[in-house]
Amino acid sequence: MAQQIRVELRPDVERLTAQDARPGLGVVLVGDHPASAVYVSSKTAACDELGIHHETRRLSPRATTEDVVAVVDDYNRRGDIHGILVQLPLPPQVDAVRVLDAVDPAKDVDGFHPDNVGRLVQKRPRFVPCTPAGIMELLQRHDIEVAGKRAVVIGRSDIVGKPMALLLMHANATVTVCHSRTSNLAGVAREADILVAAIGRPGLVRADFVKPGAVVVDVGMNTVEDPALAADLLLPSRLPGFEKRGSALVGDVHAPSVTPVAGALTPVPGGVGPLTIALLLKNTVRAAASVT
Numbered sequence: 001m002a003q004q005i006r007v008e009l010r011p012d013v014e015r016l017t018a019q020d021a022r023p024g025l026g027v028v029l030v031g032d033h034p035a036s037a038v039y040v041s042s043k044t045a046a047c048d049e050l051g052i053h054h055e056t057r058r059l060s061p062r063a064t065t066e067d068v069v070a071v072v073d074d075y076n077r078r079g080d081i082h083g084i085l086v087q088l089p090l091p092p093q094v095d096a097v098r099v100l101d102a103v104d105p106a107k108d109v110d111g112f113h114p115d116n117v118g119r120l121v122q123k124r125p126r127f128v129p130c131t132p133a134g135i136m137e138l139l140q141r142h143d144i145e146v147a148g149k150r151a152v153v154i155g156r157s158d159i160v161g162k163p164m165a166l167l168l169m170h171a172n173a174t175v176t177v178c179h180s181r182t183s184n185l186a187g188v189a190r191e192a193d194i195l196v197a198a199i200g201r202p203g204l205v206r207a208d209f210v211k212p213g214a215v216v217v218d219v220g221m222n223t224v225e226d227p228a229l230a231a232d233l234l235l236p237s238r239l240p241g242f243e244k245r246g247s248a249l250v251g252d253v254h255a256p257s258v259t260p261v262a263g264a265l266t267p268v269p270g271g272v273g274p275l276t277i278a279l280l281l282k283n284t285v286r287a288a289a290s291v292t
Helices: 004-020 034-050 063-079 094-102 116-121 132-141 162-171 185-189 226-231 236-244 270-288
Strands: 024-030 055-057 083-086 148-152 176-177 194-196 216-220 222-224 248-250
Touching: 004 034, 004 132, 024 034, 024 063, 034 055, 034 270, 055 063, 063 094, 063 132, 083 094, 083 222, 083 270, 116 162, 132 162, 132 216, 132 270, 148 162, 148 185, 162 176, 162 194, 176 185, 185 270, 222 226, 226 236, 226 248, 236 248
Parallel strands: 024 055, 024 083, 148 176, 148 194, 194 216
Antiparallel strands: 222 248
16 A cells, blocks of 8 residues: 555656656754664665655764754745654654654645644645545545544544544544543543554553454554563564564554454554555645646
8 A cells, every 4th residue: 555655656756756846855864873773774764765865964972953954944935845753762862842843834744834734724735744634545545434433542642642543533423532541541432433552562552452344543652672571462473583583563453362353453563664664655745736
């Protein structure tokens, strides 16, 4: 599905490039967080595949807020950069709010600027955060009915949980947002026809969280290195890979127990992640098209 979205975008990229308006993505990467470097590499490789111009400014782990904002300001001024991606998390000494607020809302392809958040709340979005947008594409392209359904989102982050709840509500679902202090979390989750897990706790969602036949979307990306934990969290087919590498990515959903219960379940890895990247490309192309 992510590949299909890229195929759909290619004619727009070719058209814009022919008009000397080749879409461009400016990335800001601060520090040496290994996962962040991998994520940026995946995103820029996808840009290469589609013919989107990209460049990455790598800053020291000791960079200040002013250093990062200066890079953002440079990208804001440049006509060949249509989308700006600040890779999160930022080091603790950098004020992430100030940095994200500095991004030109018209180039905010992650959808994190308060102007774009407000537009999403009012159901007139400019850019929607890529992971929730990708999940909505997933539901639509699988012909999964959202209107009139009960949806439960576990997690209330600005990046996934909150915008996910808004998008589901705008699609006429009845939405409940859960978090670490929700009483009877399993019972609330079990009411869902559509369950989105985005809380960052490996294997939290087990069979007793899931209504039989529910659609379960696993946003979690957690690294597991303990063999006993891996044996509990991984499907049997993934254990040889863990034994070979000594680590594995797991989601917030306990796949071994949920797979027999759910009507549909996104895998980790290879599920929501590729869709997130595809929607970043889509937002970048839209940003370029808006100024031609």
